[in-house]
Amino acid sequence: MTTIDIPDDSLFGLGNLPYGVFSTPGSRPRVGVRVADFVVDLAATLGDEVFARPTLNAFMAQGRRRWDEVRRRVGELVSGEVPDTAVHPVGEVTMHLPIEVGDYVDFYASEHHASNLGRLFRPGSPPLMPNWKHLPVGYHGRAGTVVVSGTDIVRPCGQRKAADDPAPAFGPSRRLDIEAELGFIVGTGSPLGTRVRCDEFPERVFGAVLVNDWSARDIQSWEYVPLGPFLGKSFATSISPWVVPIAALEAARVDTPPKDPEPLPYLRETEPWGFDIEMAVEWNGRLVSRPPYREIYWSPAQMLAHMTVNGASTRTGDLYASGTVSGPRQDQRGAFIELTWGGAEPVDINGEKRTFLEDGDEVVITATAPGSDGRRIGFGEVRGRILPAVDDDGGR
């Protein structure tokens, strides 16, 4: 038996206990919980087949009462002695995509980000669209290209056209960017023709992950009218492997920024569902930004209420993300197009000037939040490295 030693400064203490899907050499993917620098095999310790599955979906579908019960049992389990064979150093396991993604929706809920992009994409027009303060603007992304942290990102090709080019050209994106976001995972779905209230958020939503919504700005800016982003985003969206339970974020809850104008009744919350989560973005190892999630205008409860107010159903495994998290300061911007102001203000990365991502660049997004026992909890990381575009004959 093993007793897991949890250092005082671990971001994966008893107040966190995030779930993920891992495998060890020669074994099948199954559910584990991270404690300090170890992964505890829940299939092996809890004797429940639901944890032997290759995604969290079956467990998530069991609902809030069950999540709470398992969280309590896991807390007791890892505080005592755990069978040696069920404990794996985190460096010795492979992490997998933790969920089977249903629908993926990406919001646009940071006022700083939306304003910055408005200024960059539509110079001369008001930076925020008239609807922005009335509803959480969002759109559907590609669920099939959500990948787990560590997956290499092949530079996408596509059509791009600058304003003064006579016609579009085809080729690898030259303005490849990141979007540092927080993502929420639906645990228990809701039927078609019904809506989910803001206050149902903790019953419906299982947990949160970090999201890097890779974005090819040149492809996006040419394609996105009038139906929104498509190929500029759909080549890959990376998520962190550890799903932090909403219950672990209790101490991080804060009010979202004041709403002006007051939103329509279906978007009013009786409890605050903002989170004081501090994100960090590293570009080739250099910390370039600390996006403050607490600045996000719409809460994930409001996003869920909005997403379903038309009667749209939700499913276990649906993923919805905040949109880029940006704060008011330059060093709080969660996308490089903002950080470098459309490429006009390069940043220094280890002595090299960078505007957008170059081949071989690596981006790591991390985040921490206050935990319930006075310590901080961590989300782990979402990491991705850019591989060169696959050159095949100019798109023939």
Next chain:
Amino acid sequence: MTTIDIPDDSLFGLGNLPYGVFSTPGSRPRVGVRVADFVVDLAATLGDEVFARPTLNAFMAQGRRRWDEVRRRVGELVSGEVPDTAVHPVGEVTMHLPIEVGDYVDFYASEHHASNLGRLFRPGSPPLMPNWKHLPVGYHGRAGTVVVSGTDIVRPCGQRKAADDPAPAFGPSRRLDIEAELGFIVGTGSPLGTRVRCDEFPERVFGAVLVNDWSARDIQSWEYVPLGPFLGKSFATSISPWVVPIAALEAARVDTPPKDPEPLPYLRETEPWGFDIEMAVEWNGRLVSRPPYREIYWSPAQMLAHMTVNGASTRTGDLYASGTVSGPRQDQRGAFIELTWGGAEPVDINGEKRTFLEDGDEVVITATAPGSDGRRIGFGEVRGRILPAVDDDGGR
């Protein structure tokens, strides 16, 4: 044993043989083929477990060679004697959603539709955006709310705001509309980081269905900038239960309209993948439109090539649709917003004036195409009836 009598004018003769998922009272959903007015149970006749599944996905994933082989065997089977227990009158079975939908993408590939909507949504601006003739504009829709024909559609609620309203109001959509479309279903997926060429279309795409992309125009017009349609569409998308194999559409193949300007190389086809499919839209039993699919500017092969040119993967069960099919004439428009010119020109439906859909209205979309044996083949229908909005306290 039964010999199936196929009338000469049947739209479901030996040149069609579409697949669907059906059940009879007390039995589980399984795969069948439609012949004349009968459904032949493939699980019972072909002795293959893949047809005992509740969706076509496992069969579709087996690939083109297998599709061709099964089509040949089914043709032989239904030309001879079939066990009585494997033949069901189509009126005595329940049809189910035939596929587990992966991602759902909706294109916007009718020049007449895009121009009409441009005039209606953006009066005073050029009707087509500058990108429209360079690429098939599209976006991701909500896969989880794709429903089978016959599913009632609850009128969606949401935010709506006319241009001269000071603020948005909440309530049931007042401009509920249809979009008559053709949808294509991916049979064999393609890995992340690779692209699918136009010429791979018949290897990758299993078949076609009719699509009604229900649209709440008032919700859509307020929400859609800058990220595209979201709640105005996501409440429901209906598809027909019978998946017509691409092989059945061989005689319907035509060139798509001439391209000017010539598209980039990755969008050039060496074979034509337009289809001469005649659609029909009935509103409460009255034929109001005959949208001609042959007018669609971009072929489904070009749509698939575009959708993957950035390296996005595809999966078995991915559904992508043409966008509203509209022809040049008023009586060829596939959406009521076009047919009634934004509600300004009501149509007469059985003595009642209609602009948009009222509660209790029913819409049926059908389509036929030339078949390989000189007869026509049919898609069956996609049918939906509008139920009143669920009134719950003004959205509280």
